[in-house]
Amino acid sequence: MVRFGKWLYRLGFMPGTSGNLSVRLDRERLLVTPTGASKYLLRSSDMVIVDLEGRHLDGSRKATSELGMHLAVYRQREDVAAVIHAHPPVATAFACSGKALDEMLCQEAAMTLGPVPLASYATTGTEEVAASLEPLIADHQAILMANHGAVSYGATLLDAFLKMETVEHLAVIRLATHQLGPAQVLTPEQLQQLVRAKARYLQNAI
Numbered sequence: 012m013v014r015f016g017k018w019l020y021r022l023g024f025m026p027g028t029s030g031n032l033s034v035r036l037d038r039e040r041l042l043v044t045p046t047g048a049s050k051y052l053l054r055s056s057d058m059v060i061v062d063l064e065g066r067h068l069d070g071s072r073k074a075t076s077e078l079g080m081h082l083a084v085y086r087q088r089e090d091v092a093a094v095i096h097a098h099p100p101v102a103t104a105f106a107c108s109g110k111a112l113d114e115m116l117c118q119e120a121a122m123t124l125g126p127v128p129l130a131s132y133a134t135t136g137t138e139e140v141a142a143s144l145e146p147l148i149a150d151h152q153a154i155l156m157a158n159h160g161a162v163s164y165g166a167t168l169l170d171a172f173l174k175m176e177t178v179e180h181l182a183v184i185r186l187a188t189h190q191l192g193p194a195q196v197l198t199p200e201q202l203q204q205l206v207r208a209k210a211r212y213l214q215n216a217i
């Protein structure tokens with residue numbers, strides 16, 4: 012978490028004290044980043060252990076104020092072992108413009124990430140955040156949060172990180188594509204072929 016926090020900070024995805032990370036320790040406990048800390052300066056001793064209700068179990072610092080969003084993901088997705096919340100600038104600009112990243116433009120992102128929806132507006136640090144994400148968590152890998160940022164999740168911290176990185180990459184590509192002219196969106200047939208290509212790829216990887 013220290014390493015990925017630094018990486019995300021250096022990418023400009025977690026400016027100031029924004030952004031937070033968490034991992035599942037076991038069936039009952041999560042390790043989360045503390046509130047009010049730069050992710051560049053974070054040390055392992057700063058991390059906090061909480062239960063799935065968000066109750067503090069261990070650590071000298073207070074857990075992130077955005078813990079509710081992490082808990083909402085873990086509650087719905089048993090396959091998820093890591094959650095990242097960040098403010099990547101171009102993806103956040105889409106979230107501030109009321110636009111989802113659901114246009115299928117890039118083959119790679121279509122295969123690995125799929126559409127990234129936009130959750131409705133919620134005040135940070137309140138229960139509204141979890142409520143706005145809940146309808147979208149099951150069927151997506153990452154979600155934009157209106158006027159706020161993005162959340163991604165996966166089987167490992169690296170998995171969640173790569174998805175966050177791809178969200179920002181997709182936002183940059185989409186912005187440039189629309190500046191260049193009409194976008195050539197992937198057709199349903201092309202998307203079907205990509206589903207088959209992904210299945211072949213997964214088979215080869217075993």
Ligand SMILES: [Zn+2]
Nearest residue numbers: 029030159160
């Ligand atoms: Zn945030």
